[in-house]
Amino acid sequence: MARITGSVCRLCRREGMKLFLKGDRCFKEKCAFERRGYAPGQHGRRRSKVQGYGIQLREKQKVKRIYGVLERQFREYFGKASRRKGITGANLLQMLERRLDNVVYRLGFASSRAMARQLVAHGHILVDGRKVDIPASLVSAGQVVSLKEPSRKNEAIKICLDTAKGRGVPSWLELDADRFQGTVKQLPAREEITLPIQEQLIVELYSK
Numbered sequence: 001m002a003r004i005t006g007s008v009c010r011l012c013r014r015e016g017m018k019l020f021l022k023g024d025r026c027f028k029e030k031c032a033f034e035r036r037g038y039a040p041g042q043h044g045r046r047r048s049k050v051q052g053y054g055i056q057l058r059e060k061q062k063v064k065r066i067y068g069v070l071e072r073q074f075r076e077y078f079g080k081a082s083r084r085k086g087i088t089g090a091n092l093l094q095m096l097e098r099r100l101d102n103v104v105y106r107l108g109f110a111s112s113r114a115m116a117r118q119l120v121a122h123g124h125i126l127v128d129g130r131k132v133d134i135p136a137s138l139v140s141a142g143q144v145v146s147l148k149e150p151s152r153k154n155e156a157i158k159i160c161l162d163t164a165k166g167r168g169v170p171s172w173l174e175l176d177a178d179r180f181q182g183t184v185k186q187l188p189a190r191e192e193i194t195l196p197i198q199e200q201l202i203v204e205l206y207s208k
Contacts, residue, residue, distance in 0.1 A: 056201045056205035057205065059197070059205075060074070060202045060205055062197070063197055066113075066195065067096045067099065067102060068101070068113050068114060069096070073136070077095050078092055078202070087190075089199030089200050089202065090190040090199065093188075093193050094187060094190070097188045097193055098138040098140075099135065099137070099138060100127065100132060100134070100136070100137040100138070100145070101116040101119075103139050103145055103173065103182070104120060104145065106169055106170055106173055107175050107182035108160055108161050108164020109125075109147060109157055109160060109180075110157075110160055111159075111160045111163070115160075116135070119157075120133060120134070120135045121133055123148070124151040125147065126145070126146045126147070127139065127144070127145055128143055129144075129146075131148070140184065140187075141184055141187055142183075142184060143184050144184075145182050145183075146179070146180055152180045161177050165177060169182070170188065171185075172184070172185055172186050172187065172189070172192050173185065
């Protein structure tokens with residue numbers, strides 16, 4: 001499982017935008033990006049003009065960090081996306097959105113994707129009633145993602161769910177907070193993925 005051991009706030013600062021890697025902290029004044037919205041390091045305040053390859057690389061790094069995947073895994077996703085019918089960039093984002101840890105996060109069971117990966121890896125999540133402990137598992141339309149019975153008493157998860165009710169869940173998912181479960185109504189379409197991502201830049205980078 002991909003795991004970042006350093007400060008994740010530095011990643012947001014490096015990409016020049018909030019990646020929401022620390023859950024609720026990203027919405028508060030304590031957010032490091034709000035206080036220092038420039039790249040880390042002694043030369044972080046300098047304005048460097050990025051062009052061509054640099055722009056494409058930064059877009060790829062941003063998407064990797066949002067979903068918490070490493071380079072080799074990300075390249076495998078791109079290879080599968082390019083072999084499928086349709087637009088490669090849209091296929092890539094759809095596969096990343098279908099990851100079980102991302103679905104758990106989108107449903108509001110966790111405040112961040114890192115917390116969602118931990119819930120999955122520790123066996124708290126059921127898919128169609130069966131335990132699945134692989135965060136990279138891809139969900140399909142019609143499947144039901146739920147919490148194990150003992151995990152429903154976890155106060156941290158309850159707080160996350162209450163927060164999710166206010167922010168809402170994506171239209172391709174349906175949350176039943178009272179039953180601690182969510183249904184994948186359909187596979188996510190590109191217009192339903194509202195993250196500020198220019199996937200065409202990633203396609204251009206890997207096509208060189």
